[in-house]
Amino acid sequence: MGHYDRSQILPSSLFFPKNCSPLSATQVSSKGFGQSRVLGYLFANSTIHQAPCIVAMQEVNTKLRIPHVLTVAGSDSGAGAGIQADLKACAARGVYCSTVITAVTAQNTIGVQGVNIVPEDFVAEQLKSVLSDMNVDIVKTGMLPSIGIVKVLHHCLKQFPVRGMEDLFPMADIVTPNLKEASALLGGVQLETVDDMRSAAKSIHDMGPRNVLVKGGDLASSLDAVDIFFDGDNFYELRSPRVRTRNTHGTGCTLASCIAAELAKGSLMLSAVKVAKRYVGSALDYSKDIAIGNGLQGPFDHLLKLKSNVHNSCRPQVFDPSDLFLYAVTDSGMNKKWGRSITDAVKAAIEGGATVVQLSSTELPNEEPNEERLGEQIFEGILREKEAETRDFLESAKACVEICRAYGVPLLINDRIDIALACDADGVHVGQSDTPASIARALLGPEKIIGVSCKTTEQAHQAWVDGADYIGCGGVYSTNTKANNITVGLEGLKAVCLSSKLPVVAIGGIGVSNARAVMEIGVAALKGVAVVSAFFDRESVLNETRKLHALLKETTSSVK
Ligand SMILES: Nc1ncnc2c1ncn2[C@@H]1O[C@H](COP(=O)(O)OP(=O)(O)OP(=O)(O)O)[C@@H](O)[C@H]1O
Ligand SMILES: Cc1ncc(CO)c(N)n1
């Protein structure tokens, strides 16, 4: 089986300006680019293929229009580069990506084991399918495996026959060669320093593209990742720290797709390039330690999910309503009063049987803790923790996440979506006056747990519509009731439970004396009780949690 040098299929990239006329291209011979040489391009969309009716639809639907990049590239079976990188980069950057496949490669982290070129007429057919129907903003090309395919592409886009790829240069918005490609374009000159890259950028600019980015990912002599951007007037030295990782396969495809995505959104060229470079740097950093394949160069994670320092970020995150069984809501005022740290409190509650923990660093400097009011605060978002320093809260939250994860118990953060994101908690609980659950869902993504405080059936319905996972209903009991606090009582709880499509946890003045009565309302949606002071305003959190856990076990088995 033949082996292919990956450097021979590294794409350089061009954009064509949106309104360029194909007839402005000058014909240049394709000298130097044989069949085996593969270059890539980024073209701006030519609207000449858009039928008038499609243009009209575009106008009608402007609000719903998503920027669209068409990539014309090769498939990488290892999915680190090529079509697969382009799709992921565009998805990560919020842009739609359609795909015309020019070649199928057998490729992994070791190298390229085989290339199967798609027949020219079938490349043409794919191009026609996409361009005749979809509203493409930018055409980006990667692996173009033969002059024949370049011709087909050019013909399809411009109905303009060409001899070789240099025809495209004068029409290009940007060319993004790496060091080897820049060297090949300039007849094999050595490129070893940043100064060499500047000269190369200038010489390539003379070949016609409006902008040139010479990429220095492979510049061995530099500690930074340096790219040279030249717009014909000014040079910009774009530097970022070089990420020490083996996972750099596909940086070129990704960078080009990200530039295309930003351009499709309407960015100016230099901003698009800067955003793209920063995106590639972050993606490399996030996935610097992932291990895919046994070869020398691995792929990276485009979606910035596989943070190297979060060991369990791949754990399944499915909300289990039975986690509401014994819901512990911490309170820092109470913990302070009893001289325990938040982490000790959380650990004790879990060891005693808590099945979920909600972190609420409420400070109660001048008042006695008041269970019912606390419940209201906790679920209504009138939160003392807002007074606590955000940094302190984040530190506590991180420490608690670690503990909860070790025990396999979900940790929710009260109200603070920013903290939940920063410490990678399992979710948040929001009150009626906090950030709406629908927005929390949009910010946190589909898998995080979201709970909402509800007193009424209408609120419970809205929580369901908004994409919440559970509701907290209360205060069930009044304790030292304050003027504005409405308690729902067992009747209110029952009404909410009967109407709710979401599982319910009851809160407010619940402890060993009344937990049985709460659970005995016997409505399927009620999954458990949430407790604050019956755990944390006691000397032994462990003992109190154990007691209530045992009692609930007994109660639920007799209810069933
Ligand atoms: N280790 C790294 N850390 C940070 N940035 C990097 C690193 N390696 C490459 N880059 C950046 O990634 C982008 C792509 O550059 P590179 O020279 O790797 O392109 P390429 O060789 O065409 O990519 P590929 O080999 O994936 O086809 C550039 O902006 C470069 O600075
Ligand atoms: C299919 C394909 N396109 C581009 C590259 C460049 O990284 C590659 N390795 N494979």
Ligand SMILES: [Mg+2]
């Ligand atoms: Mg490279």
